[in-house]
Amino acid sequence: xxxxxxxxxxxxxxxxxxxxxxxxxxxxxxxxxxxxxxxxxxxxxxxxxxxxxxxxxxxxxxxxxxxxxxxxxxxxxxxxxxxxxxxxxxxxxxxxxxxxxxxxxxxxxxxxxxxxxxxxxxxxxxxxxxxxxxxxxxxxxxxxxxxxxxxxxxxxxxxxxxxxxxxxxxxxxxxxxxxxx
Numbered sequence: 001x002x003x004x005x006x007x008x009x010x011x012x013x014x015x016x017x018x019x020x021x022x023x024x025x026x027x028x029x030x031x032x033x034x035x036x037x038x039x040x041x042x043x044x045x046x047x048x049x050x051x052x053x054x055x056x057x058x059x060x061x062x063x064x065x066x067x068x069x070x071x072x073x074x075x076x077x078x079x080x081x082x083x084x085x086x087x088x089x090x091x092x093x094x095x096x097x098x099x100x101x102x103x104x105x106x107x108x109x110x111x112x113x114x115x116x117x118x119x120x121x122x123x124x125x126x127x128x129x130x131x132x133x134x135x136x137x138x139x140x141x142x143x144x145x146x147x148x149x150x151x152x153x154x155x156x157x158x159x160x161x162x163x164x165x166x167x168x169x170x171x172x173x174x175x176x177x178x179x180x181x
Contacts, residue, residue, distance in 0.1 A: 002052045002059060003052070003056040005052045006049045009048045010046070013042050016045070017042060067160065074143060090174070091173075097177075097180050099158075108150075108165065110147055110172060112147070112172075117149060117167055118131060119131070132151070158178075158180055162174055
C-alpha cells in the first residue's frame with residue numbers, strides 16, 4: 001500500500017514537472033500564484049513519496065517476523081491436525097504454545113520427503129541462528145502430500161522465534177512463532 005502511494009505521489013510530481021516543461025502557460029501552472037508555491041508543491045509530493053517508500057520498507061521488514069497462523073491439515077485417517085506455519089512449505093504441530101526454558105517436543109510437517117533436513121532457530125533481533133539436525137530416518141508419511149518428522153526445540157527466552165527449515169542449504173520454509181514465558 002505504501003509502495004503504491006509512493007509511486008502515485010512520484011507520478012503526480014512528474015506530471016507537474018512535465019507540464020512546466022511542455023506547457024508553462026497551461027491552466028495547471030497558472031493556478032500557482034507564485035513560482036515558490038509550484039516548487040513547494042513538487043517538493044511536498046516528492047517528500048511524501050519518500051516517506052511512503054520508507055514506510056513500505058518498515059512494513060516489509062516487520063512482515064518477516066509476523067507470527068504464522070494456525071492451519072488445519074488432514075492426515076491419512078481423516079483426522080484433522082492443527083499446525084502452525086505455511087501450507088505446502090513447512091509447519092509444526094500445535095498442541096500448546098512453546099514456553100521458554102522448557103523442551104518443546106513436536107513434529108515438523110513438510111510437503112515433500114527430503115534427505116538432508118536441517119533446522120535453524122533464530123530469535124527476533126539476533127543475528128546468530130542455532131542449527132538443529134532433523135532425523136531423516138524418523139520421517140513418516142502424514143498424508144498423500146506431507147511427511148512428519150519428530151523434532152525437539154529448546155527456547156532460551158520468550159519472544160518471537162523463527163524456525164528455518166532447509167534441505168541441502170536451500171530454504172524450504174520458515175515458521176514464525178511466539179514463545180511464552
